[in-house]
Amino acid sequence: MVEKMKYIKNDLILKNPLSFWANFPESERFFWFDPQKEEFVIGAERLRAVDPDKDNLSDIPYLFHSQTFFDDVKGERWKNFGGETIAFKHYFVANKKTSYYLTCDPPKNISEIPLTKIKHQISEKASDFSDWEELFQAISQNFTDGKSKKIVASRELEFLSQSPFELESILQNLLENNPNAFIFAYQKEQRIFLGASPEILVQKNGNQLLSYALAGTFPKTMENAGEKLLTDPKNLLEHEIVVQKIKKNLLEKAESVKVGQTGLMELKNVYHLRTLLTAKSSKSSLIDWGKHLHPTPALGGEPRHEALTFLRKHEKHERGLYAAPLGLIDNEGNGTLIVGIRSALINEQKLYAYAGCGIIPSSDALEEFNETKVKLKTILEAL
Template sequence: MNYKKIKLNLENPLSFWSHFSGEERFYWYDRQKEQLIIGAERLCAVKNQTNEYPYLFHTQSFFEGEMRAPWQNMGGETLAFKHYYVKTSHESLYLTCTEPVTIEPKKVLEVTHSLTQKEDDFEDWARLFNQIQESFKAGESQKIVASREIDFTSSQDFCIESILHKLSKNNPNCFIFAYQKGEKTFLGASPEVLVQKADDEILSYALAGTISKTEINAAERLLNDPKNQFEHHIVIDKIKAQLLKKTSQVTVEETGLMELKNVYHLRTLLHAKDHSTSLTEWGVHLHPTPALGGEPSDYALNFLRHHEHHERGLYAAPLGIIDGQGNGTLVVGIRSALIEGKTLRAYVGCGIVPYSDVRDEFNETKVKLKTILEAL
């Protein structure tokens, strides 16, 4: 596929997003590489990775099989687009395989949304928490990651451009993403790399263990907390074991802290060498880590499918960018929300282990929810 390269430097890159209102489109901002990619107008779904397209946008559902409401026909594909806007530290380009369009510059919008929360869901959370604890007592699992779906309505349609602008401004250590199909938009600010590929270099994050930055001596407490260390090492051990199924060359760094706007996380980087496995194959192989599902994985997934009352859809599932050489990054779609018209469903979760406290874990999800609420 032949893509024309046109120099285009937009003061507000969201002008490109706005131009294709109503079209299928994605937004991807890698803060680590300072790389922004926007794709618009679906060209095709790609079954096998190819160098025919400059970038592919990949999404994978959390559970296998057909997604339930409100996620029907949303994601689970690897897509090429007709138009791309690419901005890095050294270039700013418009790529298109069809007739170029004229992008009119627009100013950055900052909209304050008036929100109404549907209902308090603590009783549902407590029910799920107690069911998880029963599974621990029965010796069926070590850890299960529970999630909440919190419904909000707005007095006006949600302004996606404003939300993306604020997510980018508020979350310097995160990957900012959005995917719009039809009337629905899934967006968020994820701190967690499931897998990153640079030729034969493979990287994955073990990211589990959380404390609010409002706590006294929060960083030190998190590094020395037995409950969070136990939860974190379940994730390290599983990712390492999964990497070793594909390659014998795996190294594990020392555990440290990841600082976000509202929380600290425990983070351990795992590296591997591999020549033969594609990025999307790695995504399928590693998903879900115990940071998103639980351990043992099969039991946790079956438990969540039957006991969580909402459909996860693309929440906590792999999504990201693949370039023409097959390199790229897949994050997990956390700190996220699904928007349709005046309705927003925010998704947050946390890992439950035998030492967990129901109210503490609920409060942790409330802190994580701030990522979305502060962008509204």
């Protein structure tokens, strides 16, 4: 039986919440900004990994949960990174009403650390367009064979920096550039996964559930992009595939499901089609729901098994935590799991940026490639 922990609450006001993160440079740590609540939660120094199905977690203020995209992880890049539910020794919570420090250890002396934004000098290792064309052709053949009706393909781009990446600078830029997104970071030893995700996989508050269908994209550089997106047949079809699959999966475990109106989600560089789905269920935990819904057709494809089998065979990179569920759970079991998109993995002076897009039979290889370039701006503009 795991010993019950007692967290002591201390008032702590910081001009910039990132100062708390910066006070633990060598620790395992996470950063979380919830735009709905306008709340920061930051954890530092691993206490232990927990099993939500067996452990009593009522004494732990927050748990950071992540799930790898595939059940198995190939290669060294993502090895032993993510795929856990973790309790931390120290937490900082700040919103419009309150600001405090929770610890089950002797409290650290948290100092205000001046944060300087810098412009990283980076270079792309190599173009991957030929790999993209090869992947697109394989997807087209899959459609021709009648196996899938949608597959979400992704790219991994490697960048080199002339100096180590300044994480606080990147996170500050992500916060300023993406006010409607969940800003997240998770660091374990030398590796850091971070990003600005606009997409909720599942959110739980008591017996109330919320999920986003987020699929269909136009760049904001297009004239009247939002209006055109709302009537574009290709994007509406891609979006409807996601809506119907999430609804079906929710109904498998929920007591009732409501599908909202499809509208626009506006981000810094793009518009997305978004439909909110709400449900009622008192039977399953947030993590169970995350496992049940992942991946939606917005991240994997449809049918799910065929799309995942295809991606495992044909994508040359390992997804790791990219496009996978991660998020925060409170001591009542409520919280939010997003999907780790608009994201990058940093390891010392290397950065691996990820972007994907949904492909259906009417898709064009170059148009979809250009869509991923727009999505990559979320990370590149933060550097």
